[in-house]
Amino acid sequence: MPKRLAGKVAIVTGASRGIGRAISIALAKEGATVALAARALEKLKETAKQVTEAGGGAAIIVTDLAKEESIKNLIKVTGDTFGRLNILINNAGVTHSARLEETATADWDRCHQVNARAPFILCREALPLLKKAEAAYIINIASVVGVKGYPLQSAYTASKHALRGMTISLAEELKGSGIRVHLLCPGGVDTELVQEVRPDIKKEDLMQPDEIAELVIYLVTHKGNAVMDELHIRRAASSPWFY
Numbered sequence: 001m002p003k004r005l006a007g008k009v010a011i012v013t014g015a016s017r018g019i020g021r022a023i024s025i026a027l028a029k030e031g032a033t034v035a036l037a038a039r040a041l042e043k044l045k046e047t048a049k050q051v052t053e054a055g056g057g058a059a060i061i062v063t064d065l066a067k068e069e070s071i072k073n074l075i076k077v078t079g080d081t082f083g084r085l086n087i088l089i090n091n092a093g094v095t096h097s098a099r100l101e102e103t104a105t106a107d108w109d110r111c112h113q114v115n116a117r118a119p120f121i122l123c124r125e126a127l128p129l130l131k132k133a134e135a136a137y138i139i140n141i142a143s144v145v146g147v148k149g150y151p152l153q154s155a156y157t158a159s160k161h162a163l164r165g166m167t168i169s170l171a172e173e174l175k176g177s178g179i180r181v182h183l184l185c186p187g188g189v190d191t192e193l194v195q196e197v198r199p200d201i202k203k204e205d206l207m208q209p210d211e212i213a214e215l216v217i218y219l220v221t222h223k224g225n226a227v228m229d230e231l232h233i234r235r236a237a238s239s240p241w242f243y
């Protein structure tokens, strides 16, 4: 059976570990070629190895999402190398845990730069390529904190609310264009990031990165008219509708 994403090109930010690595490998299993973006070269090489073993193509593009020129370079190199782009996954994220009165302006700025500003620049720079594709997808990974608030997470929460707002506006602008825009809002997933923000959650109660990757694959392979704009994904141990 032909792979469902054969011939498709995807960019995954934050591909060096965690959810981004899992999404990259899942896309590769469906035959996609994945441009892997993050700062840590050695970890990107490990992702590239696993992507190749899974049957996909891999291109490592070392990128610092805090820097506009580096973000523009990611899109330029992808375009120059492959001549096309079908899927943009804005996954990379950083967090900060502190009471608001102990949050430095630099920590606020860092969260907003990586979690909200970088996806905005990436969407803007990628749109000319995405518009050329027959069907294209932008998937932004927000968080449960993108729709509610938690104590000690004001900078992270505000940045994810900003990402959600931008995503809704962009989805409206692209309605009928052939580019579908989705937002994923997971609760606790077993990665390095959750250890910083929610060390109170037992490891066995966390979701696995593969579970988030499976939902991404559903969104980018579904061919019908049913669309889920925003997915809220909670841990089985948490309260229903509470996240």
Ligand SMILES: NC(=O)c1ccc[n+]([C@@H]2O[C@H](COP(=O)([O-])OP(=O)(O)OC[C@H]3O[C@@H](n4cnc5c(N)ncnc54)[C@H](OP(=O)(O)O)[C@@H]3O)[C@@H](O)[C@H]2O)c1
Pocket: 013, 014, 015, 016, 017, 018, 019, 020, 037, 038, 039, 040, 041, 043, 063, 064, 065, 066, 091, 092, 093, 094, 114, 141, 142, 143, 144, 185, 186, 187, 188, 189, 190, 191, 192, 193, 194
């Ligand atoms: N884990 C959870 O419980 C959870 C829940 C809800 C939402 N999320 C969201 O899911 C996404 C992935 O998180 P994760 O849990 O997989 O976190 P993670 O394991 O900490 O991975 C974060 C990724 O972001 C990349 N990154 C951070 N700063 C960057 C920068 N300046 N430039 C380029 N890449 C950068 C990191 O790569 P380098 O360090 O190599 O640059 C890494 O690949 C994030 O947006 C996060 O907010 C996570």
